[in-house]
Amino acid sequence: MQASARKLxxxxxxxxESIQIIREAAAEFDNPVxxxxxxxxxxxxxxxxxxxxxxxxxxxxxLHVDTTWKFQDMYRxxxxxxxxxxxxxxxxxxxxGVAMGINPFDFGSKKYTDVxxxxxxxxxxxxxxxxxxxxxARRDEEKSRAKERIFSFRDSHHQxxxxxxxxxxxxxxxxxxKKGENVRVFPLSNWTELDVWLYVWLEDIxxxxxxxxxxxxxxxxxxxxxxxxxxxxxxxxxxxxxMKKVRFRTLxxxxxxxxxxxxxxTVPKVIQEMLLNRFSERQGRLxxxxxxxxxxxxxxxxxx
Amino acid sequence: xxxxxxxxxDDIEAYLAxxxxxxxxxxxxxxxxxxxxxxxxxRILYDTGMVFEDQMAAVxxxxxxxxxxxxxxxxxLKAEREQGIxxxxxxxxxxxxxxxxxxxxxxxxxxxxxxxxTGASTADVALILIDARHGVxxxxxxxxxxxxxxxxxxLAVCVNKMDLKDYSQKVYEEISADFxxxxxxxxxKDVQFFPVSALVGDNVVxxxxxxxxxxxxxxxxxxxTVPVFEDRNFTDFRYPVQYVIRPDxxxxxxxAEVAAGVIAKGDDxxxxxxxKASKVKAIDTYDGxxxxxxxxxxxxxxxxxxxxxxRGDMIVKPDSLPRVTRRFDAHLVWMHEKPLDxxxxxxxxxxxxxxxxxIDKIYCEIDMDSLQEKxxxxxxLNDIAKVRLSCHxxxxxxxxxxxxxxxxxIVIDSLTNNTVAAGMISLEGADQNMGExxxxxxxxxxxxxxxxxxxxxxxxxxxxxxATVWLQGLPGSGRxxxxxxxxxxxxxxxxxxxxxxxxxxxxxxxxxxxxxVTDAGLINICAFPSPTRTDRDKLKARIGEGRVIQVYVNTDxxxxxxxxxxxxxxxxxxxxxxxxxxxxxxxxxxxxxxxIMEALRERGQFxx
Numbered sequence: 001m002q003a004s005a006r007k008l009x010x011x012x013x014x015x016x017e018s019i020q021i022i023r024e025a026a027a028e029f030d031n032p033v034x035x036x037x038x039x040x041x042x043x044x045x046x047x048x049x050x051x052x053x054x055x056x057x058x059x060x061x062x063l064h065v066d067t068t069w070k071f072q073d074m075y076r077x078x079x080x081x082x083x084x085x086x087x088x089x090x091x092x093x094x095x096x097g098v099a100m101g102i103n104p105f106d107f108g109s110k111k112y113t114d115v116x117x118x119x120x121x122x123x124x125x126x127x128x129x130x131x132x133x134x135x136x137a138r139r140d141e142e143k144s145r146a147k148e149r150i151f152s153f154r155d156s157h158h159q160x161x162x163x164x165x166x167x168x169x170x171x172x173x174x175x176x177x178k179k180g181e182n183v184r185v186f187p188l189s190n191w192t193e194l195d196v197w198l199y200v201w202l203e204d205i206x207x208x209x210x211x212x213x214x215x216x217x218x219x220x221x222x223x224x225x226x227x228x229x230x231x232x233x234x235x236x237x238x239x240x241x242x243m244k245k246v247r248f249r250t251l252x253x254x255x256x257x258x259x260x261x262x263x264x265x266t267v268p269k270v271i272q273e274m275l276l277n278r279f280s281e282r283q284g285r286l287x288x289x290x291x292x293x294x295x296x297x298x299x300x301x302x303x304x
Numbered sequence: 305x306x307x308x309x310x311x312x313x314d315d316i317e318a319y320l321a322x323x324x325x326x327x328x329x330x331x332x333x334x335x336x337x338x339x340x341x342x343x344x345x346x347r348i349l350y351d352t353g354m355v356f357e358d359q360m361a362a363v364x365x366x367x368x369x370x371x372x373x374x375x376x377x378x379x380x381l382k383a384e385r386e387q388g389i390x391x392x393x394x395x396x397x398x399x400x401x402x403x404x405x406x407x408x409x410x411x412x413x414x415x416x417x418x419x420x421x422t423g424a425s426t427a428d429v430a431l432i433l434i435d436a437r438h439g440v441x442x443x444x445x446x447x448x449x450x451x452x453x454x455x456x457x458x459l460a461v462c463v464n465k466m467d468l469k470d471y472s473q474k475v476y477e478e479i480s481a482d483f484x485x486x487x488x489x490x491x492x493k494d495v496q497f498f499p500v501s502a503l504v505g506d507n508v509v510x511x512x513x514x515x516x517x518x519x520x521x522x523x524x525x526x527x528x529t530v531p532v533f534e535d536r537n538f539t540d541f542r543y544p545v546q547y548v549i550r551p552d553x554x555x556x557x558x559x560a561e562v563a564a565g566v567i568a569k570g571d572d573x574x575x576x577x578x579x580k581a582s583k584v585k586a587i588d589t590y591d592g593x594x595x596x597x598x599x600x601x602x603x604x605x606x607x608x609x610x611x612x613x614x615r616g617d618m619i620v621k622p623d624s625l626p627r628v629t630r631r632f633d634a635h636l637v638w639m640h641e642k643p644l645d646x647x648x649x650x651x652x653x654x655x656x657x658x659x660x661x662x663i664d665k666i667y668c669e670i671d672m673d674s675l676q677e678k679x680x681x682x683x684x685l686n687d688i689a690k691v692r693l694s695c696h697x698x699x700x701x702x703x704x705x706x707x708x709x710x711x712x713x714i715v716i717d718s719l720t721n722n723t724v725a726a727g728m729i730s731l732e733g734a735d736q737n738m739g740e741x742x743x744x745x746x747x748x749x750x751x752x753x754x755x756x757x758x759x760x761x762x763x764x765x766x767x768x769x770x771a772t773v774w775l776q777g778l779p780g781s782g783r784x785x786x787x788x789x790x791x792x793x794x795x796x797x798x799x800x801x802x803x804x805x806x807x808x809x810x811x812x813x814x815x816x817x818x819x820x821v822t823d824a825g826l827i828n829i830c831a832f833p834s835p836t837r838t839d840r841d842k843l844k845a846r847i848g849e850g851r852v853i854q855v856y857v858n859t860d861x862x863x864x865x866x867x868x869x870x871x872x873x874x875x876x877x878x879x880x881x882x883x884x885x886x887x888x889x890x891x892x893x894x895x896x897x898x899x900i901m902e903a904l905r906e907r908g909q910f911x912x
Binding site: 006007008009010011012013014015016017019020023024026027050051052053054055056057139140143146147166167168169170171172173174176177178189190192194198201202268269271272275276 | 395716
């Protein structure tokens with residue numbers, strides 16, 4: 001082989017680096033788990049994990065923190081993955097949240113997210129004594145993420161201290177922790193949204209159909225389209241669902257994730273639209289608009 | 305970017321086909337608060353169309369002036385914005401039609417050397433800014449030095465704020481010459497200078513009309529074309545095993561990222577530390593077998609023979625062996641507030657091995673002003689020093705400048721688990737042959753026996769310094785009673801103490817026992833008779849003067865004689881300079897205990 005052929009394209013380089021990260025964490029931690037949010041980033045991360053350990057099964061389970069308010073399409077897709085993936089899929093819902101009847105309508109997005117996502121995640125990690133949790137977050141998503149380490153240390157209260165992060169050099173990761181502490185590992189740190197989509201396309205990774213434009217019943221709220229996904233959706237006085245061709249850029253919980261009007265019904269078209277529109281990805285997620293620097297605050301509290 | 309946009313609009317699949325083949329370039333941008341680094345990065349992002357509309361809207365809203373302050377694009381965390389500085393490494397991403405880029409944006413002031421080192425560790429190019437008004441400051445030299453130490457192959461020097469110096473060719477050339485004088489002492493493959501104005505945009509992503517005398521590339525043009533793929537070591541095959549994949553009895557694959565070199569099916573290999581030889585049977589990936597794998601690829605290797613290999617082992621080729629050694633020299637960048645403790649055993653993580661190690665010797669420190677070596681007796685935060693390490697087990701290492709992947713390591717504090725230093729190995733001498741490698745590996749079991757737990761570590765664990773509290777006094781003075789009362793009091797205070805009471809032993813054994821307990825970091829309370837000064841001198845010499853606290857239990861002699869009428873009082877010589885004196889005929893035991901406790905506290909015997 002010619003020397004010039006020994007050159008990885010950026011996507012293959014990212015892939016190789018992510019696999020190195022996943023293997024390193026799997027080898028160093030006693031009880032790792034991979035967060036599985038059903039979104040496109042999770043799907044890419046899952047594929048990378050499969051690549052890391054092929055032809056063997058995943059040496060760790062997947063964890064889906066179920067807020068009970070995911071889109072129905074997401075549940076269907078999750079169940080399909082569960083049936084085929086070579087790993088256990090743990091589903092966890094905060095029982096206290098359910099008992100309190102926490103929902104995104106009556107409690108506001110902050111309270112709801114705290115209880116059903118952040119708190120639920122912490123409970124699940126503690127319950128199963130996971131010392132490492134893989135997450136699909138990327139550094140290009142948001143400013144505070146841009147500073148986060150790939151191996152991101154959390155204290156025994158699951159808190160992140162942005163001012164006191166461990167230095168991280170080369171690909172030599174420090175995985176040493178004390179009992180009760182844990183590390184969030186982000187194998188996709190250096191991927192951009194475009195990289196993730198491109199990988200979905202090249203690798204033919206199935207993703208939730210909500211990412212693709214289709215006629216769906218929606219109502220307009222705060223300048224974004226909210227899907228009327230099931231009969232739990234409460235309509236405000238005067239609101240009447242209309243059919244619009246929409247898709248989702250990010251998937252969260254349905255009353256909180258806004259859709260955009262779109263005609264993109266294939267991966268290349270989605271990418272095309274994304275590149276031409278040039279809007280920041282998280283704009284569709286209402287939770288970020290609560291307060292200035294809200295992601296950083298949530299992350300300090302233990303949110304992924 | 306406009307051509308790209310057209311392609312995206314007209315033929316997205318063609319665009320994607322092009323994008324997927326792009327090469328990755330990582331660069332670290334370094335500069336101080338005022339030399340316009342954030343503005344330069346903001347300018348590159350903005351001019352390459354990488355800024356989203358809503359981000360730009362936020363920047364316009366936050367800008368103090370009518371023009372958007374592009375520096376705001378890269379200012380991250382809340383705390384930093386409040387302080388007005390970048391305090392850590394932030395990563396940014398952008399792509400042009402030629403390459404994809406990852407920027408490690410790091411702060412430049414001296415107290416953040418550790419952040420620059422973090423960002424520099426994986427960079428292909430270092431981008432350094434010099435304010436044209438101030439010329440080459442010491443700080444720029446320091447940054448270039450660190451970049452070179454971290455093995456970054458290419459250096460790009462932006463002489464910024466040229467607009468404020470009327471785009472003077474003379475200013476630019478003087479600064480370049482001045483910098484080069486120093487730069488040639490460093491190890492870059494190439495150094496490139498650019499006359500720029502980040503604020504206005506001269507020579508950043510397009511050539512400037514304001515500098516007709518400059519015919520070099522603009523900054524982005526350089527970043528798009530500087531050749532980097534040959535910077536990796538493709539000569540010395542290094543395969544540090546990360547994970548053994550064993551789905552069933554028939555499959556045994558060794559998973560790793562090829563750290564350096566190239567491996568092909570059928571190649572001869574040697575596994576370290578076993579020294580066993582075999583051949584590559586297959587190179588597996590999820591997407592199928594490969595004929596060849598090279599540096600940077602994550603693969604799984606199967607071998608012809610069944611050799612016992614586990615994580616931390618390294619597969620290499622017999623004709624190019626790494627240095628197998630427990631002792632080596634390295635440059636350390638200290639990254640923690642707590643200074644280096646040469647007594648302490650740290651953990652060293654090198655490729656996929658973690659071993660206990662000690663820093664045996666500090667040769668010298670690098671003076672951050674003169675960038676010359678200078679003698680030192682300690683290393684603290686942001687110091688760079690040349691040291692000698694000795695590890696509990698052999699590592700398979702290379703000189704850092706020859707191979708970044710196997711020349712690098714991190715140092716971890718074994719108590720707090722913090723990453724406290726980054727290390728770059730320097731090796732001298734010829735490469736080892738297989739015989740030398742095996743000799744080194746066999747020497748491991750014959751290491752000189754010594755503890756890997758330092759006094760300071762024990763102190764942190766126990767919250768106290770090891771010591772011997774030696775109670776002296778006449779027979780019947782109440783030494784033993786006081787000893788046990790003190791033990792109880794120390795215990796209640798959360799300390800770890802014991803009364804060593806070896807009935808029937810001689811003084812020599814007694815002293816040995818006292819020393820062992822003290823070495824272990826405990827507080828040893830002794831009331832064993834040691835009547836003469838010679839006895840006590842022996843004891844102090846053996847245990848160490850600083851670790852013995854002499855308590856003179858000066859109970860009235862008449863009372864002692866009354867209690868112990870048969871005892872021999874003739875030998876006793878009163879201590880000349882006890883640390884503490886208590887008279888048990890004048891005070892209750894509890895009071896004496898408190899006096900001793902107070903004295904221990906004052907001596908700094910306890911951590912808190």
